[in-house]
Structures are given as structure tokens and as C-alpha cells.
Amino acid sequence: MKRTSILAASVLGVALVVSAAPAPAQAADLLRVNSAYGSSGSDRGRLFVSITSTQPVAEIRAEIVTDDGVPIAQTSDFVVDSETPDATIWATPTPLIFDELGEHRVHVEVTDTAGNHVREDLAGWLNYRVATFLEDVTIDRSTIDYDHREVTARGVLKGRWPGTGEIRPLADVPVDINAGVGSPPVRTAADGSFTGTVTLYAYNSEVMVQYAGSYGELGFEQSEPVYFQLPIVPRKTRLTATVDRTHIVAGETVRASGRLSWLTPSGWAPLPNQVFAILFVLCDDNGCYNQYGFVNTNAKGRFALDLAPSQTGYLHTSFWSSDPFIAESSTRTQVVTVVPAQARR
Secondary structure, X not given: OOOEXXXXXXXXXXXXXXXXXXXXXXOOOOXXXXXXXXXXXXXXXXXXXXXXXXXXXXXEEEEEEOOOOOEEEEEOOOEEEEEOOOOEEXXXXXXXXXXXXXXXXXXXXXXXXXXXXXXXXXXEEEEEOEEEEEEEEEEOOOOEEOOXXXXXXXXXXXXXXXXXXXXXEOOOOEEEEOHHHOOXXXXXXXXXXXXXXXXXXXXEOXXXXXXXXXXXXXXXXXXXXXXXEOOEEOEOEEEXXXXXXXXXXXXXXXXXXXEEEEEEOOEEEEOOOOOOOEXXXXXXXXXXXXXXXXXXXXXXXXXXXXEOOOOXXXXXXXXXXXXXXXXXXXXXXXXXXXXXXXXXX
């Protein structure tokens, strides 16, 4: 494994010249490495070290190693990034540059001007992974309907390398398009471009594009997902409904029947075999009362139900669909007049 050494100027920016041995440290001196971590922004590769000390810091040395302890890089080039009453944050002025990608361990040694010295193994981690991102992602539809559910997504996958900040297209890398519904990933071309088509179903009218970053490429982070929510334009439906008689005595039944149709590319046609789809509600000009159903449509889109209206009124007849690609519809029957049983003479 390649090892890179990054030994730079003193932490203080000038050569530290000591003409005599440092004075013994006072009992109250404190020197502690709190943590070490990397930048997550566009300057990824910069290393930050938090130190608490009562004496001025003379030198910081950081060593970056792999999980199994193999040295990758080291540096002593640090400048003050920020200060609080409790700690000073030191940082490399520029990102570190080496070849090995991944999440690397950081060991830190610190010496202050009084000669105190501390070493903290595994003070933290340096995220030295490629930040991936999607560009120019588009889809070829703005809406979907019953007959047009296939959506093609296109875009480009790129990565920003730590250290150099160089941006490159990612070739032969899998990109997920609606991975949650079982669509297989598509692979990018040499220029990072990709194209994939998915079919949208009733429970999901959204397209999500993402590089998951977990295909054995530990040095590559997953990209932020890109979402497209496509409105569904449902196929129109139409109901007809009637009753077999319009005057009854209380307690007698009427047969309510009708037909459900939908608008296909070739015109209106029966909508068959809809389960628990038709509902009747007894209404008049003052409101709605009893509910009857649900009933199914048969192979020819027809339906029927024998019911006993509790009072005079019409039957509001409605079709309800669990499929958002099929529109709901409603109609009403003629008024059924219900007379009291004692009026029958």
C-alpha cells in the first residue's frame, strides 16, 4: 500500500528555536487530545484536531492509518481554525492528498512549549471517501395514466474526490431507479450517464433515482436521491342505475341495478369484476340516510341489489376504486315513493 508523508512547517508557522531545555512542567498543566475528524464539505480531506491545553501548543503530529494499522499518511502542518474557552480546534490548511479511499483511523501526538507530550491512538476518523452526486436527472413524462405507466429516467453520476476535489464521472456503477419496488439497477456508461425505465403501480406514483454506494465500493458514499412525483390521470368511469319500481309499501323491496363502464382507448366499454365496488345510499332533498351494499360488478360490468328503502327517496349510486388509475363516479336512480303499510287498502 502506498504511503504518503506530508511533513510541513511548524504548527506555529515559524521554526521553534529552543536554546535551553524546557522548564519542568507545572503540576497544573493540562494537555489533552479531545478528538480528530475530517471535513465533510467540498474541502473533504482536511483534518481537524480538538486540543485542550494550558500551555501553548508547540507541535501536532497526526498519523492516518488503515483499519488494520497500515500507515497511509502523516502530517504536522496545522493552523488554528477556531477557539473556545475549553478547546482549540486545529486544522490542516489544505486537504491531505493520498490514494487510499475509505474511513481511516487517526492517531495524534501533541507537544506543548513546556515539554508536555501526549499521544492519543484512535483520536478519531478521517472520512476520505468520494462524495457522489447526480446531475441532469430527467424523466420523460409529467403525468401517468392507466395505459401509460412506464417512465424512463436519465442522468449522470459523478464523484468529487477527497484531497484534490477533482470531479469525475463514475463509469460502470449501478444506479437505482425505484429500488424499493424491485426494479434492478442500471449501470452507468463511460461518461457516467445512465438510462432506465420503470413501471409505476397503484401504490407508488413516485420515481426515485439514487446511487446507493454500497456495492462493495466502500470508498464511495451514496448520493442524495432525486425524486419525481407524477400526478395520476385516472381513466374515466360512468355509472347507470335504475330501480324496477318507483312505488312500494314500507317493508317491500325494490331491485336496484345498473352498469359500470370505463373509457378505454377504443371507447366506452364495460368495467368487469370490480369487487365491493358499488354502494347505494338512500337520500332525499334534506339529506342521506340508509346505506346498502357494497356489491360487485359481473363480467359484463353489471350489478344488482334487492333492498328495502326505509322512506321515500332516491338511491345515490357510487363506484369506488382502490386503484388510483381508475376514477370514481356516481349517479342516482329515480325517486322511490314509500307509503306506510296501513295505507294499503
